[in-house]
Amino acid sequence: MGDEPVLKPGDGPLPVFPAGFTWGVATSAYQIEGAWNEDGKGPSVWDTFAHTPGLIRDGATGDVACDHYHRWAADLDLMSTLGINAYRLSVSWPRIMPAGAGAAEPRGLDFYDRLVDGLLERGIAPYLTLFHWDLPQALEDKGGWTVRDTAERFSEYAGIVAQRLGDRVAGWITLNEPAVHAFYGYALGTSAPGRTMALAVYPVVHHLLLAHGMAVRALRSARVKGMVGITNNLAPVWAVDPSDARDDAAAERYAGLRNWQFVDPILLGKNPFDVDQVYVGSDFSVVRDGDPAVIAEPVDFLGVNYYAPELVRAPDEGDPLGFEQVRIDNVPRTAFDWPVVPEGLTEIIKVLRDRYPGRLPPIYITENGTSVDDEVDEGHVHDAFRIAYLDRHLRALADAIKAGADVRGYFYWSVMDNFEWEEGFGERFGLVYVDFNTQARIPKDSFDFYRAIAMRSTDATA
Numbered sequence: 235m236g237d238e239p240v241l242k243p244g245d246g247p248l249p250v251f252p253a254g255f256t257w258g259v260a261t262s263a264y265q266i267e268g269a270w271n272e273d274g275k276g277p278s279v280w281d282t283f284a285h286t287p288g289l290i291r292d293g294a295t296g297d298v299a300c301d302h303y304h305r306w307a308a309d310l311d312l313m314s315t316l317g318i319n320a321y322r323l324s325v326s327w328p329r330i331m332p333a334g335a336g337a338a339e340p341r342g343l344d345f346y347d348r349l350v351d352g353l354l355e356r357g358i359a360p361y362l363t364l365f366h367w368d369l370p371q372a373l374e375d376k377g378g379w380t381v382r383d384t385a386e387r388f389s390e391y392a393g394i395v396a397q398r399l400g401d402r403v404a405g406w407i408t409l410n411e412p413a414v415h416a417f418y419g420y421a422l423g424t425s426a427p428g429r430t431m432a433l434a435v436y437p438v439v440h441h442l443l444l445a446h447g448m449a450v451r452a453l454r455s456a457r458v459k460g461m462v463g464i465t466n467n468l469a470p471v472w473a474v475d476p477s478d479a480r481d482d483a484a485a486e487r488y489a490g491l492r493n494w495q496f497v498d499p500i501l502l503g504k505n506p507f508d509v510d511q512v513y514v515g516s517d518f519s520v521v522r523d524g525d526p527a528v529i530a531e532p533v534d535f536l537g538v539n540y541y542a543p544e545l546v547r548a549p550d551e552g553d554p555l556g557f558e559q560v561r562i563d564n565v566p567r568t569a570f571d572w573p574v575v576p577e578g579l580t581e582i583i584k585v586l587r588d589r590y591p592g593r594l595p596p597i598y599i600t601e602n603g604t605s606v607d608d609e610v611d612e613g614h615v616h617d618a619f620r621i622a623y624l625d626r627h628l629r630a631l632a633d634a635i636k637a638g639a640d641v642r643g644y645f646y647w648s649v650m651d652n653f654e655w656e657e658g659f660g661e662r663f664g665l666v667y668v669d670f671n672t673q674a675r676i677p678k679d680s681f682d683f684y685r686a687i688a689m690r691s692t693d694a695t696a
């Protein structure tokens with residue numbers, strides 16, 4: 235940490251949340267399961283990416299991760315002491331469809347069936363993300379998200395999982411953060427599958443959106459009992475100088491790409507900007523008549539992952555991207571060097587309300603959390619920073635609800651330390667410390683803090 239301001243909790247007792255509020259925690263398959271090639275599971279693009287030397291910090295992989303595939307029952311027992319009433323997990327597509335198509339792998343379906351029943355037995359509602367970036371490598375080998383067939387295969391996969399689990403899942407999230415997968419996985423290449431399409435990436439954007447809409451239809455056809463939605467990482471985007479038209483245009487351009495590209499087509503049935511002007515060099519012939527209507531298939535909720543606002547200014551003349559990201563100074567920072575601005579959570583919820591009047595479904599905060607350089611001290615982890623982070627962000631969320639926003643749940647990221655993508659195991663987000671040498675789990679002080687909140691609010695619903 236440098237000389238930035240110290241993060242402190244808010245004053246006085248935390249506000250009480252509405253009766254029936256959903257309190258959860260979130261994870262994803264590749265980040266916690268391990269068993270990367272067990273019980274018939276096929277490789278994902280993240281297995282391939284992590285096995286490529288030099289791409290992951292310390293040469294780490296998700297081959298074992300938190301070994302949750304084998305330790306899931308004990309992990310659910312630990313979660314049941316947290317007082318939560320919901321758990322957001324993701325299903326590993328290549329565990330269900332090892333080759334991305336064809337017959338489902340029964341051992342994969344059985345794993346999630348046991349997991350869902352285990353949650354229900356412990357009074358925890360399952361929320362399932364169908365795609366948290368672990369695309370079957372077999373589909374990437376055939377073009378991945380650059381081809382329409384992958385969207386078709388995703389719809390097929392969604393239907394198979396829905397048939398098996400649709401009677402017990404409370405909420406379905408089709409895609410997690412498609413913008414991150416499209417832009418970092420296919421445009422820039424810094425995450426899996428590591429393609430560098432740059433602005434020619436529009437077919438990936440379109441096919442991810444199409445996959446979402448097709449999956450919504452597949453889930454509805456399977457008559458799933460739960461709600462259906464999508465999760466995006468959304469943030470307020472500030473202009474360095476709002477009075478400078480060029481900075482303001484840069485902020486709007488960046489917000490369109492990182493926020494609205496994967497919300498406007500779903501809630502408004504149209505793109506946030508003229509894609510021909512932005513995705514220069516893309517093949518726009520991938521868009522077929524009828525696709526916008528599929529993409530705009532109604533959803534029951536909007537999942538919002540919030541971590542921090544963003545600051546941009548106009549780029550140098552002629553820069554094709556149209557924006558330059560700028561560091562936000564004079565705020566506390568996480569161990570990941572992310573700025574901490576709790577009020578940004580209130581702001582992005584208000585921005586959503588103003589952008590989609592009459593079209594905004596209920597909101598669930600499907601991720602919010604912080605990395606801390608946690609250390610074990612005589613069997614305890616005193617993570618005061620994470621407690622202050624949680625305290626301040628929950629106060630900011632309460633402010634949005636008080637202002638009239640329809641927010642129905644909050645999922646802390648993450649229940650346990652896990653594989654943080656390119657950072658390997660270098661960034662600890664969990665309420666539970668994981669010793670990756672022994673797989674021991676140690677609830678941190680923040681675990682007790684979050685439990686007191688969840689238990690109080692759950693009691694409020696009693």
Ligand code: GCO
Nearest residue numbers: 262410411467539601647654
């Ligand atoms: C994301 C992903 C999570 C991350 C978490 C911390 O939002 O990037 O959904 O998988 O691990 O956000 O970076």
